Amino acid sequence: MExxxxxxxxxxxxKKFQLKEVTFDLPAGYIAGFVGRNGAGKTTTLNAIAALxxxxxxxxxxxxxxxxxxxxxxxxxxxxIGDESYFPxxxxxxxxxxxxxxxxxxxxxxxxDALMKRWRLPMNQKVREFSRGMRVxxxxxxxxxxxxxxxxxxxxxxxxDPIVRNEILNVLQGYIEDGTKSILFSTHVLSDLEQIADxxxxxxxxxxxLNEAKDELLEKYLLIKGDMSDLGDEMQKKLVGLExxxxxxxxxxxxxxMAGFGSSFVYDKxxxxxxxxxxxxxxxxxxAHQFEGVL
Amino acid sequence: MKILISxxxxxxxxxxxxxxxxxxxxNGEIPEGTVLPSIRKLAKEIGVSVITTTRAYNELEAEGFIxxxxxxxxxxxxxxxxxxxxxxxxxxxxxxxxxxxxxKRIGLERGELLELLDMAWNGDGE
Numbered sequence: 001m002e003x004x005x006x007x008x009x010x011x012x013x014x015k016k017f018q019l020k021e022v023t024f025d026l027p028a029g030y031i032a033g034f035v036g037r038n039g040a041g042k043t044t045t046l047n048a049i050a051a052l053x054x055x056x057x058x059x060x061x062x063x064x065x066x067x068x069x070x071x072x073x074x075x076x077x078x079x080x081i082g083d084e085s086y087f088p089x090x091x092x093x094x095x096x097x098x099x100x101x102x103x104x105x106x107x108x109x110x111x112x113d114a115l116m117k118r119w120r121l122p123m124n125q126k127v128r129e130f131s132r133g134m135r136v137x138x139x140x141x142x143x144x145x146x147x148x149x150x151x152x153x154x155x156x157x158x159x160x161d162p163i164v165r166n167e168i169l170n171v172l173q174g175y176i177e178d179g180t181k182s183i184l185f186s187t188h189v190l191s192d193l194e195q196i197a198d199x200x201x202x203x204x205x206x207x208x209x210l211n212e213a214k215d216e217l218l219e220k221y222l223l224i225k226g227d228m229s230d231l232g233d234e235m236q237k238k239l240v241g242l243e244x245x246x247x248x249x250x251x252x253x254x255x256x257x258m259a260g261f262g263s264s265f266v267y268d269k270x271x272x273x274x275x276x277x278x279x280x281x282x283x284x285x286x287x288a289h290q291f292e293g294v295l
Numbered sequence: 296m297k298i299l300i301s302x303x304x305x306x307x308x309x310x311x312x313x314x315x316x317x318x319x320x321x322n323g324e325i326p327e328g329t330v331l332p333s334i335r336k337l338a339k340e341i342g343v344s345v346i347t348t349t350r351a352y353n354e355l356e357a358e359g360f361i362x363x364x365x366x367x368x369x370x371x372x373x374x375x376x377x378x379x380x381x382x383x384x385x386x387x388x389x390x391x392x393x394x395x396x397x398x399k400r401i402g403l404e405r406g407e408l409l410e411l412l413d414m415a416w417n418g419d420g421e
Contacts, residue, residue, distance in 0.1 A: 029335070029345065030345060030346070031344065031345075169342065170339070170342075173338065173339040173342070174339060176335070176345070177335045177336065177339055178335070179335060195308075195342055195343055195344065196338075196342060196343065196344055197344055198344045198345055198346045199346075213346055214344060214346070215307065215308075215309060215344070215346055215347055215350065218307065219307060269305075
């Protein structure tokens with residue numbers, strides 16, 4: 001399979017945070033979702049891929065080329081959509097259109113205008129007066145009317161109403177339809193992107209912990225609930241992210257291990273949220289949820 | 296052709312797509328020779344991932360329901376296709392064994408079950 005994006009050993013050192021050799025490939029024509037807690041390294045990774053920050057090691061190749069080999073082409077191939085508008089607030093869409101036209105070789109004015117019209121965005125109004133949904137759409141418009149190969153979305157759908165979110169999901173699926181382009185997004189709202197994502201990358205404390213096809217992930221694990229007293233030692237070893245509650249426990253197991261547990265437990269199909277939650281718990285040694293005594 | 300995905304279903308999404316297409320191929324709603332929408336178009340239309348629809352198509356192909364033709368897309372094969380016939384036989388066997396098991400459970404005689412079969416065969420479900 002042709003790899004659109006190759007990330008190898010990406011490192012970034014901040015005083016209080018390190019990105020530790022993040023490595024993954026994304027084939028052309030697919031959607032990958034980055035998940036993880038605040039401060040886990042999602043934005044740092046995405047910014048490094050978008051060549052928005054200097055890294056301390058590793059390599060990123062887009063369509064086989066690094067940023068240094070051809071900076072203009074590299075930037076032309078990326079469409080970046082952040083959680084906040086990066087357009088000057090005092091400018092109108094028309095003025096922004098002019099700047100984009102000057103900066104990007106492949107910027108198509110007609111396509112930009114068509115998207116503005118389709119999304120009913122005013123040309124002569126200042127970005128400052130735009131709603132959040134309108135600003136996000138403006139960012140999408142600038143990315144979609146160029147010949148990009150990779151869309152990077154950093155929390156771009158946060159705080160959008162369900163109608164706009166659904167519209168955007170549809171746009172995203174249209175973007176990858178011809179099989180030559182890919183999307184990398186980070187989000188906290190897993191449910192709306194859960195359906196369309198092909199791959200899930202879970203990043204925690206600067207490390208890529210999980211990198212799997214979503215369907216495989218959903219099939220591989222089962223949610224198990226039951227009473228602590230029914231758990232033998234052997235069983236306990238197989239649990240991922242044991243969460244003890246007053247009235248029972250909840251954890252994740254590999255579906256293949258189900259036979260070893262038996263009928264005294266309740267099994268459920270987990271969603272991505274649940275799987276990630278238990279993986280995060282496991283990494284914290286089961287402490288992420290222990291708020292007792294705090295309040 | 297129609298595909299309706301349920302999030303409440305016990306079946307994973309790729310299996311829902313596979314089963315619904317299979318059903319429509321078997322009952323003739325999607326006739327032989329039909330070119331199915333591309334994997335990517337279908338993924339977009341029903342709002343699921345490309346990997347999901349790819350898997351559904353791959354399994355339908357392995358079971359002999361469709362064949363992917365270079366440059367043409369995925370085409371529905373004829374019912375005479377060996378594999379497909381085998382699939383039908385398996386479905387019949389499965390259906391019959393459910394019927395037999397259920398009949399035994401309520402103490403139905405073999406003859407009575409055959410009568411029911413005849414009635415179903417003649418389209419008299421009353």
